[in-house]
Amino acid sequence: MTLNPLSAYAWFTTRGAQRPVAWLFTLGVALAVLFLRLESPAWQALLAERQRLYPQLAGKRPSLGDPVRVLIQSLWLLLRRQPLPRQPGPASKAWRAVRGHWHTTRQRVQHYRGRLIDRLQQLPARYRASAFKQAASARLRGLSVFARWAFYGVLTLCAFGLALLCVTEPFGYLAQLMFICLLLGIAMLVRHMPGRFPTLMLIVLSTIISCRYLWWRYTSTLNWNDTTDLVCGVILLAAETYSWCVLILGYIQTCWPLQRKPANLPANPGHxxxxxxxxxxxxxxxxxxxxxxxxxxxxxxxxxxxxxxxxxxxxxxxxxxxxxxxxxxxxxxxxxxxxxxxxxxxxxxxxxxxxxxxxxxxxxxxxxxxxxxxxxxxxxxxxxxxxxxxxxxxxxxxxxxxxxxxxxxxxxxxxxxxxxxxxxxxxxxxxxxxxxxxxxxxxxxxxxxxxxxxxxxxxxxxxxxxxxxxxxxxxxxxxxxxxTESLSAHIGQRIRWARGMVQIFRTDNPIFGRGLSLFQRVCYANAMLHFLAGLPRLVFLTAPLAFLLLHAYIIYAPALMILLYVLPHMIHASLTNSRMQGKYRQTFWGEVYETVLAWYIARPTTVALFAPKKGTFNVTAKGGLMEQGQFDWRIAQPYLWLAALNVAGLGFAVWRLFTGPTAEVGTVIVSSLWVVYNLLIIGAAVAVAAEVRQVRRAHRVQMHLPAGLVLASGHAYPCTLVDYSDVGVGLQLHQGLALKPGAQVRLLLNRGQREFAFQASVTRTVGQHVGLVFHDLSQQQRIDLVHCTFARADAWLGWHQQHEADRPLRSLVEVLKLGAVGYLRLVEHMPPWLRTWLRPLRALVHWLASYRPRTPRPIPFMNPVDRDA
Amino acid sequence: MKPGNADPADRSDDIAQLRQHLDMPDLNYQDISMLVGVQQALQRWPLLGESCRSSAQDGLLMPAPKREAVLP
Amino acid sequence: MTSLALHGVRGGLGRSALLAALGYALQGVGERVLLIDLCPDNLLGLHFNLPLEAREGWALAEREGRPYTDAVYEVLDGLCLMPFGNAPGDALHPAADAATWAARQVELAEHFDWLLFDVPQLPAATAGHCVETDVQVLVAEAEMASHLLLGRRPIERYDLLLINRYDPASRLQSDLLMVWRDLFRDRLPLQVVHRDEAFLEALACKAPLGHYAPQSLACRDVQSLAVRCLTRRQS
Structure with a gap:
């Protein structure tokens, strides 16, 4: 590239520089041509690479700050080593060796882990086929009824005794650590086994750990000497007791799903x-x-x-x-x-x-x-x-x-x-x-x-x-x-359910009253308790603030001990629920759903709990559409307040970290982690409030179904039905068949063993995708059409087979990411007045950031010096 | 000759899909809408009705005996 | 080796074109196929681009005392054709009977996976066919004449009822198909080939359907017929 002052002016102005700036820069170019040897290979190489080395200037309108940016970036380039293939020094050699070792070890561990998992997966089948099992069951069958009962009775008694011991025995740090490692180890092994008994095993482990946690909380974590501590502590403990109840009742409710199949009808429809x-x-x-x-x-x-x-x-x-x-x-x-x-x-x-x-x-x-x-x-x-x-x-x-x-x-x-x-x-x-x-x-x-x-x-x-x-x-x-198509309608519906269920809980309580079996009581009670989740959820979202803001010891125990009790309780519950519910709800997503509803059902359920006769019926609105994307501020408001509170809590945490006693550092850190988790969950709830635009009135159902198309010329072609609504369908044609909008066609659809033809016209074609609308359908044809689409016997089967498999850790990361996304959406949807308010600040930040030096892209195969040589 | 899996008509048979989904190949399903359609067809086309009646007497073409109960 | 013939409840059902398309579809999935024209009309070859005035055929060879295998054309890799033949002056008559063709099937077995016979339409009263095959497909159209003639056929003899030129938009056709499905359920499987202009155009272009219009609906129907034939052979 050659620089000369004459073309430089034009170059700057075409890139949108203002006239004085262009003049000034042209002057600079002239000086550079005068005083620097720009035609030398080194300068030429630099100029040829300027787009790569100064990415912040590429395509930018020249402005007065650019020389400063060039200066900063040049300094950065000088200070920073070029990303070149380096000669390995002794240190990096050693590092590489270590990494290599680690890599092979990891591979070996994974290999053994895979084999272990394989073995575990075969274990139940092998046990069922084993001679030991056959002999044992034969011996059991051989026993008299009384002896069998006695045997089971003693076994149950021993199991209960052991469980009681596990729940109530106080442990020190080390003993507790050993205990939870042991149980977690068993759980991690058992979760790979297929079948229902391993699920029951996981339930038992989770129940023991959770009961132990609750026992510990009741017996040794309440501070009876301080009123604030006690009040806050008891509130939290009540919320945790509620969660514990729901957890245990849920285990009972879903430990053995029946998975009923349809029963055959008599062959003669007359009966x-x-x-x-x-x-x-x-x-x-x-x-x-x-x-x-x-x-x-x-x-x-x-x-x-x-x-x-x-x-x-x-x-x-x-x-x-x-x-x-x-x-x-x-x-x-x-x-x-x-x-x-x-x-x-x-x-x-x-x-x-x-x-x-x-x-x-x-x-x-x-x-x-x-x-x-x-x-x-x-x-x-x-x-x-x-x-x-x-x-x-x-x-x-x-x-x-x-x-x-x-x-x-x-x-x-x-x-x-x-x-x-x-x-x-x-x-x-x-x-x-x-x-x-x-x-x-x-x-x-x-x-x-x-x-x-x-x-x-x-x-x-x-x-x-x-x-x-x-x-x-x-x-x-x-x-x-x-x-339901809007979040507010959805929440309205849930409020109605919550209120109704709590009303039943009060007026016709399933736990008492006659006619129900024990387990029916459990199932009904859990269904109703489930809707009382609002208040406890709000307690969890604000609990760490009690310490950070009010300095109340809500859990009166050392931070490490809290972790040793809380974490296994949560991990076991997540593992077990992932195993039982993974197909139907991914781990941690329940937190998001519950958090969104918490604020709104907290009040009506509490009211219904004390005054069951109050409350009106509201109809759920459906079938409308969202004209444009918007942020439901009304719905999000309580969560924004909660988020603000939690942010304040974080501020307090920083303050306490620097000014508080050193003994509290652990507690502050644990509380802060809790607050951050809460903030992200609230963020996820906020993300839901950013409503996405809904374009079509008639929702199109995605489908993949073979169909046929007959053109007016008499030619017929197979095609695939890819979506349908009650007014039209979308088809995927194969290559080479082009249809014009307005063309009259007949669509052939199959259902069962019958085939139906529907007169339709083409409304739009995008590539191989064709949209059709129907017209002039008779009554019978409209019924047939509905039966070829919405009312097919297999229309809704197998939807959950498309779901990604549940992996608790990944699910956690996704939920937390979603929390961050929630705050980003909040910024996107900020009201105009706030935005104009914040605009200068944003502009300032942007302007300052434009001076930031950038790391140039590395050249994949050669560097500038090589090319010049 | 039973239709194979590669037969696209099989994928569009919703009842076959339902049986497969339920893992109940012997599920007793009566396609009532088809039986009703058959009855309507026999009434709509006199020659068709006549031929089916006469062949039913001859025993050559045996219509399904279950149908009598579903007359609309 | 499996032999197959298409029999019509009446004439003019497009069986030659169907057979040509089926042969092409079977060849497309890697089968070795021989199509044999038993009709004195000698039309089958035209589906595979033989010249209109071509006279060579197994009947001609037989009459001239040459072996019948002289008349085999390999029209595609793995797809062979044996026309009936045409003699100047007087018409040829199907000289060979069922027994001869049974023997010939055994001779041809090692060279081919499929022998597809285009059989002449015989009066329903004529007992027996001129050739016995492993798979017997009965071809009909969804119209009243077919329905009435179908009632006079011993349907147990057939493996499949093929309904050609089906148009679901026609009320009579869809009604008839529904009645047939009900009548023949559990006794005779049905296969539908849709009415498609491409089928008629294929002969006009002297090509089998699968070659002329591989994307057409009728071609897909013939392909699923081919798949049925293959699964039947495996079972």
Whole structure:
């Protein structure tokens, strides 16, 4: 490159330099040409490499500060060694040897670990096949009934004694360390074994460690000499006791999920029972209800045994007209008392089928729904209820705002995937308001749906259980619907559930009262306790502040001892839950869900706990759309306050670290770590509040299904259906087939053994992706279309197979990362007034940062000197 | 000749997929919508109805006996 | 070696084109295929670009006293064709009977994985066919004549009912297919080949369907038919 002052001026001005600056720099260039030997190879090499060596100036508008930047960067380049391939010195040689050793050792360890895991995975099968097991079980079978009972009794007694010892024995540092290492070692080995007994083993270990922790907390960590300490300590301890209860009850509830299969129906459909399918609606769009009704019309159930009713509490003419048009029943009532439960009760009075299927108007049943569910009613005459999961084909606010739709199990999956299946084991699966079949006689025996609380579903199930009816849960998604589309609506729905469950807990407490088995009580109690999580969660989010701000010793013990007790308690609980729930909820994500809800359910649940009669019914809004991305400040507000408090706590921590007594350093550090963790969890909750824009009104369901396309010319092509909604579909064509928008085509879709053709026109083509909309479909064709898409028997199967496997540590890192992302989003969505306020500051920071020296990119294969040579 | 796995029509048979998902190959499923469709077809096309009735008497083409119960 | 023949409930169902497409599809998955034309119309060769005036064929060779194998064309690697042949003046008649072809099948077995026979349409009253094969496919179209003729066939003799030129948009066709599925369930598997303009165009271009329109729906249907044939042989 040659520099000359004449071209330099033009060069600077074309890059947007202001005139005086350009003049000044041209002068500088002139001086440089005069005084420096720029044509020498060294200078030329430097100039040729200037883009790489001065990255901050590349493409930048020349400004007055640039000479200073050049100076700083030059100094930096001189001081810093070029990233060249270095000659290895003796020190680095030794280092490399050490690293090599370490690498091989690691590989060897991993090799042995892999082999160990393989052995562990085969262990249960090998044990089952072993002679020892055969002999032992033969001996046991040989014993008399009394001897067997005695044997088991003694065994249980010994186990209990040992467990009691493990829980209550006070240990010193070293003994406790040995103890937790031992238990953790067992857990780490056992978790690799497949099967249910290792899961039970993990549960036992976790229970022992958690009980030991709680015992220690009650017996030796309360400071009775200081009121503040005691009050704060007792509050925290109460919260921890609550968590402990939920943990242990949860273990009981889900230790042995039943995983029930559908029962076969009689071969002759003439013997199948009659079913009334009820679709209660209040204010939802007809478009939402239409799909549900069309799907119901195509259910595989003898036509004379199936009656479909729209129960319209909105009393809308359009709905009546639609019901007449498609030939389904339409029921209205004079008043709107008791909302949905009242609506259903009224309909019960004017219908007469043996079974009642209930669908919320936005839950689309698949065609096999009744054949999957009704079989159990014929097998078990005392069966009152078969519930199936609520599946959602659109992302809920968590999934949408965190971008985890179909990659990670969602919030509801734990309940429908595991908890209900666990409940089913104890005959305690309960009604969830939709996607369920109930027996009319059972409902009549309890006087219809319960109307006293705002969660009529769970209350109805509880009453039926009290009457001695049983229930079943089938974990096959046989219906799907839209998820709530905004965070505030989602929270509103959860508030209603929480309030309702706590109301039942107060008015019709499952722990007391007659008619329930012990385990049914446990399952119901846990379901209701679960919704009381708000206050304890808030306590955990603020607990370390009690020490940092108020200097209250909430856990009156040395910091190291706290770690030795708390960490194993948390690690074991995480390991066990990851093993039991990993498929349905990834570790630590529960913290995020709970934190978001905590503030909002804390108040209504507490109110309902003391005044169960208060509270109103609110309908969950669905089917709308978010016009633009926004940050829900109203929802996030409490969390911003909490975050501010915690940041203040961190400030106090720094202050205490420097001014406090040295004996407290450990406590300060532990508290600070807790605060940082809390801050990140709050950050994750804040991240959820940043609502992502939702573009389409009709949600498109992703799918991968073979289909056919017939063009107007008579040529037919196979293609793949990749997404669909209730108005159109998206197709993936193969290479070489081009369609123009507006072209008329026929789409061929398969379902079961039948094939259907639908007239459609092309709306858009993007590459090989084609969008179609349908028109002029007859009534029957619209039903067929719904049955080729939403109502396919396999439409929602296998969604969780796409989820990433749960790994607790990675999950923790992801949740913590999400926390950081939350604060970034907060900055992005800052209100304009705050932004204008902060703009000068940001500009200053940017300007200062522009002077920062940069490390140039290394050249991959040669350096400038070599090239010059 | 049972359709193999490579047959794309197999993937679009939702009931076959359901059976596979449930791991219940002997799941008894009645495609009622098809049975209803068959009844409607026999009524819609008189010659078709006539031929099926006469062949049912001949015993040559034996319609499924279960269908009688599902008449709409 | 597996031999296969397509039999029609009536004539004009496009069996020659189907057979040509099936042969091409089987060759495409690495099978050695011989297509044998038993129809005096001598049309099968045209699907593989033989000249219209070509006269060579096994029937001609037989009449001239040459071995029938003289008439084998290798049209593609692993895909051979034996036309019927055409003589000037008087028409050739299928001289060979079922017994002869049974013997010839044994002779050809070591050279080929598949022998596909294009058999002439015989009156339904004619007992037996001119050739016995391992796989017997019955071809029909979803229309009333096929339905009525189907009722007169002993369907136990067949391994598969192939419905050609199916158009799901036609109510009658979809109704008939549904009735057939119900009638033949558990007794005769069904395979559908969709109506596709490409099938007609393929002959006009003297190419089998898979060569002329490899992306077409009908071609995919023939491919799944080929897969069925293969799984049937394995079982």
């Amino acid at each position: 199948w029972p009659t079913v009334d399918l009820m679709i209660p609606t209040y204010n939802e769009d007809l478009a939402v209800v239409r799909t549900t009704v069309l799907a119901a019309l195509g259910l595989d159930w003898p036509r004379e045994c199936l009656r479909i009713y729209i129960l319209d509490d909105g009393r809308r003419d359009a709905f009546r007209a639609f019901a007449d048009e498609v030939g389904v029943g339409y029921i209205v009532r004079p008043d709107n008392k008791h909302a949905k439960a009242g609506n259903l009760n009224h309909a019960l009075g004017v219908t007469d089928s043996e079974l009642i299927a209930i669908f919320d108007c936005d839950h689309v049943p698949v065609r096999s729904f009744l054949q999957m569910t009704v079989g159990w009613f014929l097998k078990d005459p005392k069966l009152a209820l078969v519930q199936t999961p609520h599946h959602f084909f659109s992302p809920d606010p968590f999934e949408r705002n965190l971008g985890s739709f179909r990659r990670r199990p969602n919030e509801g999956e734990l309940f429908y995937g595991l908890i209900q299946d666990g409940n089913d084991m104890w005959n305690a699966a309960f009604f969830c308001g939709s996607c369920a079949v109930l027996r009319r006689t059972a409902l009549q025996s309890i006087g219809g749906f319960a109307v006293e609380t705002v969660t009529e579903d769970a209350h109805t199930a509880l009453r039926m259980h009290r009457q001695g009816w049983s229930s079943a849960y089938l974990s096959i998604p046989q219906a799907a619907g839209l998820a």
